[in-house]
Amino acid sequence: MRSPKSPVLTIDGLIKDVGPLPTLDGKMLRVVSDVSLIAGRGEVTALLGANGAGKTTTIECAQGLQKRTGGTITLLGADPGTAGADLRARVGVMLQDGGLPPSARPIPLLRHIAGMYRNPRPLDELVQRLGIDSFSRTNVRRLSGGQKQRLALAAALIGNPEVLFLDEPSAGLDPQSRQLVFELIAELRDGGMGIILTTHLMDDAQRLADYVYIIDGGRNVAEGTVAQLLQHNMPETPHRDHVRTLHFEALPGLDFTGVLPAEIEIRETRSGSYTATGALTPEDLAALTAWWAHHSIMPGSLSMEARSLEDVFLDISGREIR
Numbered sequence: 001m002r003s004p005k006s007p008v009l010t011i012d013g014l015i016k017d018v019g020p021l022p023t024l025d026g027k028m029l030r031v032v033s034d035v036s037l038i039a040g041r042g043e044v045t046a047l048l049g050a051n052g053a054g055k056t057t058t059i060e061c062a063q064g065l066q067k068r069t070g071g072t073i074t075l076l077g078a079d080p081g082t083a084g085a086d087l088r089a090r091v092g093v094m095l096q097d098g099g100l101p102p103s104a105r106p107i108p109l110l111r112h113i114a115g116m117y118r119n120p121r122p123l124d125e126l127v128q129r130l131g132i133d134s135f136s137r138t139n140v141r142r143l144s145g146g147q148k149q150r151l152a153l154a155a156a157l158i159g160n161p162e163v164l165f166l167d168e169p170s171a172g173l174d175p176q177s178r179q180l181v182f183e184l185i186a187e188l189r190d191g192g193m194g195i196i197l198t199t200h201l202m203d204d205a206q207r208l209a210d211y212v213y214i215i216d217g218g219r220n221v222a223e224g225t226v227a228q229l230l231q232h233n234m235p236e237t238p239h240r241d242h243v244r245t246l247h248f249e250a251l252p253g254l255d256f257t258g259v260l261p262a263e264i265e266i267r268e269t270r271s272g273s274y275t276a277t278g279a280l281t282p283e284d285l286a287a288l289t290a291w292w293a294h295h296s297i298m299p300g301s302l303s304m305e306a307r308s309l310e311d312v313f314l315d316i317s318g319r320e321i322r
């Protein structure tokens with residue numbers, strides 16, 4: 001595990017059992033068996049995992065909303081399982097479904113929440129920044145999904161927290177709102193806030209995260225900066241940062257043995273449709289096109305893209321649906 005200069009959240013060997021469950025003859029079910037992470041001040045730390053991986057359970061234990069079965073958690077120097085209102089006042093939480101009272105109107109609601117904190121953020125600035133004035137007369141119940149998300153973010157920020165938990169912050173946002181929310185998150189991070197982002201949207205993690213933990217089946221399976229994870233399982237070569245996925249279509253059943261270095265396998269994924277992933281060099285591309293020229297093959301299509309966090313995630317946590 002890494003060691004950021006100023007940790008805001010440390011989770012070490014978290015275990016969480018739920019139950020007893022009637023479906024398990026009254027036995028307990030272990031939903032988190034070994035999760036550890038460190039989130040630093042002035043950083044966005046992402047927790048990535050497929051549905052049911054244990055992200056929400058982990059984060060709710062970190063916020064003190066669920067009681068852990070084992071392991072240790074330190075949030076801003078305190079144990080969230082036993083700490084009181086003082087700790088909660090330093091922590092902002094943006095939930096996926098907003099958790100906002102349906103009959104409230106946005107601005108009185110934010111004013112009410114601000115009143116519960118010692119040093120709240122200026123309300124007008126936040127309202128204007130998140131474009132809340134445009135729907136300030138509408139009840140929470142009637143807000144669109146994206147408007148609710150923006151209001152939930154404002155509610156999480158109004159208390160001026162040192163740590164911010166975000167659960168799928170871009171869910172339901174249109175491209176303009178998404179951009180605006182991402183810019184705000186980056187600014188808050190640069191201002192020193194410790195931000196913990198839970199998501200299964202790889203794009204969000206790739207754009208926002210300084211450090212990523214991938215969890216699967218209730219335990220850590222990989223971690224690193226986005227750049228480090230993009231090189232996951234790639235051989236140690238000087239071209240490790242040239243990891244690309246190449247797709248092309250040509251005649252079915254071609255044998256490419258020996259055309260590219262041994263560690264870059266060209267697979268026929270469908271009849272006549274080929275894919276190669278690896279640290280490709282310009283020389284490799286030249287060798288492949290020379291081979292095509294030599295065999296008078298003109299591919300029907302050809303594309304190449306950088307390896308994405310999504311590719312790495314699927315490699316690590318498998319392709320089966322959960």
Ligand SMILES: Nc1ncnc2c1ncn2[C@@H]1O[C@H](COP(=O)(O)OP(=O)(O)OP(=O)(O)O)[C@@H](O)[C@H]1O
Nearest residue numbers: 018019031049050051052053054055056057058200
């Ligand atoms: N009280 C409970 N009773 C039974 N199963 C539970 C309970 N709480 C959590 N689980 C199970 O534990 C696993 C982890 O749940 P969790 O909500 O933490 O996953 P997640 O990673 O947040 O998933 P998602 O991305 O779908 O929100 C899931 O399989 C869930 O069904």
